[in-house]
Amino acid sequence: MLCGFDDDLAKQATAASNRIRGLLTQIHPALELVIGPHLDHPVMAELLRKYPAPEALRRAGQSRVSAFMAKSAPRAGRRWAEEIFTALGEQSVVVAGTGAAGVVLPQLAAQLAQLRTSRAEVLTQVEAIVEAHPLHELLTSMPAVGVRTEARIPTEVIGKEFKTAGHLGSYSGFAPVTWRSGTAIRGDHSSRKGNKILKGAFFLSAFASLKDPTSRTYYDRKRAEGKRHNQALIALARRRCDVLFAMLRDGALYQVPKTKAA
Numbered sequence: 001m002l003c004g005f006d007d008d009l010a011k012q013a014t015a016a017s018n019r020i021r022g023l024l025t026q027i028h029p030a031l032e033l034v035i036g037p038h039l040d041h042p043v044m045a046e047l048l049r050k051y052p053a054p055e056a057l058r059r060a061g062q063s064r065v066s067a068f069m070a071k072s073a074p075r076a077g078r079r080w081a082e083e084i085f086t087a088l089g090e091q092s093v094v095v096a097g098t099g100a101a102g103v104v105l106p107q108l109a110a111q112l113a114q115l116r117t118s119r120a121e122v123l124t125q126v127e128a129i130v131e132a133h134p135l136h137e138l139l140t141s142m143p144a145v146g147v148r149t150e151a152r153i154p155t156e157v158i159g160k161e162f163k164t165a166g167h168l169g170s171y172s173g174f175a176p177v178t179w180r181s182g183t184a185i186r187g188d189h190s191s192r193k194g195n196k197i198l199k200g201a202f203f204l205s206a207f208a209s210l211k212d213p214t215s216r217t218y219y220d221r222k223r224a225e226g227k228r229h230n231q232a233l234i235a236l237a238r239r240r241c242d243v244l245f246a247m248l249r250d251g252a253l254y255q256v257p258k259t260k261a262a
Contacts, residue, residue: 002122002125002126002129002151003126003148003151003152003155003197005122006119006122006123006126006148007197009115009118009119009122010119012111012115013112013115013116013119016108016111016112016115017039017040017112019108020036020039020048020105020108020109020112021036021039023101023104023105023108024036024101024105026095026097026101027053027054027095027097027098027101028054028087028088028091028095028098029091030087030088030090030091031054031084031087031088031091033087034080034083034084034086034087035047035048035084038076038080039112041072041073041076042072042113042116043069043072043073043077043080044109045109045110045112045113045116046068046072046109046113047065047068047069047109048105048106048108048109049106049109049110049113050068050106051065052101052102052103052105052106052109053098053099053101053102053105054088054091054094054098055094055098055102056102057084057085057088058088062081062082062085065081065084065085066078066081066082069081123147123148126147126148126151127147129151130147130150130151130154133154135153135154135158135248136150137253138247138248138251138252138253138254139153141247141253141254142240142243142244142247142254143209143211143212143214143215143254144205144206144208144209144211144212144215145205146205146208148201149201149202149204149205152197152198152201153198153201153244156195156197156198156201157198157248162245164245165241165242165245165246168241168242168244168245169238169241169242169245170194171194171195171198172194172195172198172199172202172241173193173194173195173196173198173199174194174199174202174234174237174238174241175194199237202237202240202241203233203234203237205237205240206233206234206236206237206240207233209236209240214256214257215236215240218235218236218239219232219233219235219236222235222236
């Protein structure tokens, strides 16, 4: 239930973020190019709540905005403030609807901040539950298995019977499907079936695991074979799914594969 609620909050946060970026693009494209990519940082929502329109930022001045942002983003705040005022200087025309956007933007920013606060509160509850789960140590021994991924595995896997790693991979939506049309065969592609929640969790975990040397080596090898980024990530996610199956089957913690001697 908590995981499902977290999914709902994530979708709402994404919608609010996209709406903010859409409004900024309409009234000041250059400003959106600076603020939009960093909306995941809380300081940007705070900035839009305090200075919701280009003119409000200009009136405040770069020094004040820089000091304001540096409080929440000590490393990047001043640099972002400089980029914001550079962007403000690239447009002198006031677009129709800017005033209305100045009314909507702070409300959207407040909504985005509240949604993120709610997600953090839910995550705290989920973390307490998964830490008390018997499989906590086993699951977290695998690189890049965070709280949300760890929560998804018991809710989506435990209690179901998977006789082979291939069975779990198919259930998770990682079994390759051959595209056919009449007598034409155009190779394999990722299945659109399976448990989409579990597939998404494995995919994001695989992406996060690229910092792990073993996962990175496997990903790079798939890229060298000609696979695109997403294809290589899916292959990595499937490999990690196989490893997880073995860990659950044997009740064993994750172990780094031994490299073969040259």
